[in-house]
Amino acid sequence: MKYKDYYETLGVSKDADEKEIKSAYRKLAKKYHPDLHQGDDEAAEKFKEISEAYEVLSDKDKRQKYDTFGSNYDFSQGYDFDPSQYGYTYTTGGSGADFSDFFETIFGSSRSGGGFSGGFNINDIFGDLGGRGHKSSKQNRNKFESELSISIEEAYKGTTKNVNLTYKSKEIEIPVKIPKGITRGKKVKVNGDKFGLSGDVLFKINIRDEKNLKLDGIDIEKTENIYPWEAALGTEKTVETLNGKIKLKVPKNFVGGNKMRIPSQGFRDLKGNVGDLYVTFNIINPTILSDEQIELYKKLNEISK
CATH class of the missing domain: 1.10.287.110 (DnaJ domain)
Structure with missing residues (x-):
């Protein structure tokens, strides 16, 4: 037992x-x-x-x-x-x-x-x-708790999500208005009286990280890929941020895995605090190589020896 x-x-x-x-x-x-x-x-x-x-x-x-x-x-x-x-x-x-x-x-x-x-x-x-007819006062209202997952972009820009809850064997759809700049763990309160609930519903907000985009406090971590020749010769990359597109200069002889910090391009919270953007560049090979590229790789391999 x-x-x-x-x-x-x-x-x-x-x-x-x-x-x-x-x-x-x-x-x-x-x-x-x-x-x-x-x-x-x-x-x-x-x-x-x-x-x-x-x-x-x-x-x-x-x-x-x-x-x-x-x-x-x-x-x-x-x-x-x-x-x-x-x-x-x-x-x-x-x-x-x-x-x-x-x-x-x-x-x-x-x-x-x-x-x-x-x-x-x-x-x-x-x-x-x-079902016993108890009526709560405004000072002592019932509070129901639930959770809601949103994307980083939805948290940054604000959004409205429709959430389905079952209450007393009845399906209820509740629109939850999420303010822009909300951070992980914050709660959004919805007046349940409008939807037949005897109290308020508190939705705890979970913010999902994505494959190439993560939220760390109010800093944003983003991953971008570059080719070997771009890392060796230097290049200019267009990067999507929460505020739009920006151009970044990758210097010559760039080492894969290194981060570039872009100030004030991160997440803006409810109080107006703004984080930084950290872009990590990974060096990758193209999935398909032309005959000319293959020959150049062979030549590079020979002269490197």
Whole structure:
């Protein structure tokens, strides 16, 4: 049987107090609640795990029993053990239990009636999400969390993305207006009242790196290719930036892999701060060579010896 580290599941320390445990659970429950992720088995399993962890850590007696068992044998998350060697009878969730075999074995049958033994009502998390008519005030509005991925160019210029969410078995399309200059990890808030949601939706913004374009803070890293003769003789390359095209001079005897820094041609954030552009030139051979080019390569090879 796998040992479950409930503290790790909720992301709290072993000496966390009741308030910290409740706060951690609320945050995770909002993020993974099934009503916002219908059909998502991974989110449902995650919600089940954090609910089980909260069931134990929010109950004084269960937590004491769990802590005693864990500290006596110094188990860690995922550790395999035989319950019978520790005085427990192995059981399974065949009775329709909400929680894992580990929970059933240590604490007996899982919760009944749908309420947490810790006295924390699930409706406190989502207001009327469970259909009990709770109305949140502007000062204490419900907040649902989701994530949204955009390109570097979309982050730089700003965009509007239509996002589909499932709420109370209903598909909802929400237009999310993303301001220009948004950076990784920032959140965009959408008033859910307009779309039948009982609160605001917070979209955490993920910015995708691309094959030849990466965002590092507010600096942009770009990769360009040049041919061997261009590196040897020097050349001028036209490079696409977020602001448009610019021309760069590649000096003679350029070493492949070296970077060129172009000041103030990087990303501009919400506060108006501007980063730099770093262009790395890789030396490549053309995929197709003409007969004349092949002969020149042969001649170059001979005289180089």
